[in-house]
Amino acid sequence: QFQESNEVDALIILGLIATIMVGMLGQNAARIAQGGDPSASWRPVASAIARLFESLGWLGTAAIAAHEAFYWIHVLAVLAFLVYIPSSKHLHIIVAIPNVFFRKLGPRAGAALAPIDLEHAEHYGVNTVTQWSWKNLLDLYSCTECGRCQEQCPAFLTGKPLNPKMIIVDARENLYKTVRDAPAEQRRDAPRPQTLIGDAIKEDEIWACVACGACQQECPVLIEHVPKIMDMRRSLVLEESKFPKEAQGALRSIETQGNPYGLPRAQRTDWAQGLGVKTVEEHPGAEYLYFVGCAASYDEANRAVARAFVRLLQKAGVDFAILGSHETCNGDPARRIGNEYLYQTQAQQNIAAMTAAKVRKVIASCPHCFNTIKNEFPQFGGNYEVVHHTQLLASLVKEGRLRPSKAIDGRFTYHDSCYLGRWNDIYDPPREVIEAIPGAKLVEIERHRKRGFCCGAGGGRMWMEEKIGKRINHERVEQTLRTEAPRVATACPFCLTMFRDGIAAKGAESRLQVKDLAQYLAESIDGEAPRLTTTSG
Ligand code: SF4
Ligand code: SF4
Ligand code: SF4
Known part of the structure; x- marks a missing residue:
């Protein structure tokens, strides 16, 4: 610690x-x-x-x-x-109190990153400590070096060069060198003697973050680590065009095809063939918009989730439509990788389509879509009532509109998605769905709820190689195997992918099955999850 x-x-x-x-x-x-x-x-x-x-x-x-x-x-x-x-670091005795008082209210700082005014900004992101706001600097002075953040950080715990405590401590040292200890003339005049990235914080540290928010959750003085790391990514990407080369492919695909998978826009609705799902043009005035997201539109395993989910919606009589070819990536991967320009383009495109369709209520089956639409689209005038599919399923079960009747006996565990749990405080609805399945006995993984352990895909890491240390998804699969539950439910398409890969890498297919919660619920209602009939993509 x-x-x-x-x-x-x-x-x-x-x-x-x-x-x-x-x-x-x-x-x-x-x-x-x-x-x-x-x-x-x-x-x-x-x-x-x-x-x-x-x-x-x-x-x-x-x-x-x-x-x-x-x-x-x-x-x-x-x-x-x-x-x-x-x-000394004990300045926190004095500044921690105002730091807590001036904390960000509303969505947490990492759940809704501050937008950049792309036309008028003097700098994109932060590469010199003095480019941070006074509140960010107050954060640096407030750190007690207690190490609680480092004890929960999945990157640190799997041997990556990132330690959230040292991000804060090193930035503070850099602030001292840049301002307090610098000669008077350097304090006034640019260029600053010390840059933040490179001199104080290494690029590998910045790219190792999965933006899971475990550090912020633990910090007793409410320091906001994630926006600082994202600020540095923005500087690297927008000012220096520096980012892991694998991320470049995802960013280019979002730009050209509207999805990070690099698959054609024209295939976006293939998953829905034969299901009778209507677009907002075919069914104007639907109560809900189902924002499908890229994973459920293009990734084979996640298409099966979308199909299971819409079958449940249809069974429960929920009135919904999809954006169809007007839907594009919500922009979360671009924003978390640091490409704010691309994020804003995607967000505005989706908001324009949703405004044209007079959308008021949105269902998202991906926590990243959910978080972005709920917490970040309002920054650009997109205000909607957003529910995650696990919330909707839990309420449909409660209302008796979905009645799980076929038993799935045995222990079940649930992996908390960071963007659903920590960033948005949604912990109970997914568990209520599991508990509603006859025969299912919910057991918890050692790190769960507020202390859930990321699958390794957040913060745009889904689109980057994990070359340093142990793979985070392997660690999470090991934690899950220790519950001895033969089934784990996820509520996030990226978590599902990371678990599938982790289970396969560990050769644990016979001991642990992973599916989205909607699929398990569909099995309990239908007896069998709907099968994918189209294979394009
Ligand atoms: S957000 Fe997660 S990965 Fe990033 S520094 Fe915090 S705990 Fe570590
Ligand atoms: S938890 Fe907060 S106060 Fe403690 S070391 Fe981390 S940043 Fe500093
Ligand atoms: S993929 Fe799942 S666990 Fe990983 S960051 Fe996203 S929500 Fe969290």
């Missing part, structure tokens, strides 16, 4: 605190040893020390010198403490 924390700083502070305490106790003990102190019976520790003084012969007036000596030790230690605090 304290790996890489500043131990010297901690020891100096502990030494000063100990000196202050010794000074105070010694002072009280000397007063008791002088005799006649009416508060002696309330001070057992000082009284015990007073007895020691008495054994040394420091009695009556002889104890006055000891009293004065301890008084000055106490006063000088307090003064030294006050002088030392502003230049």
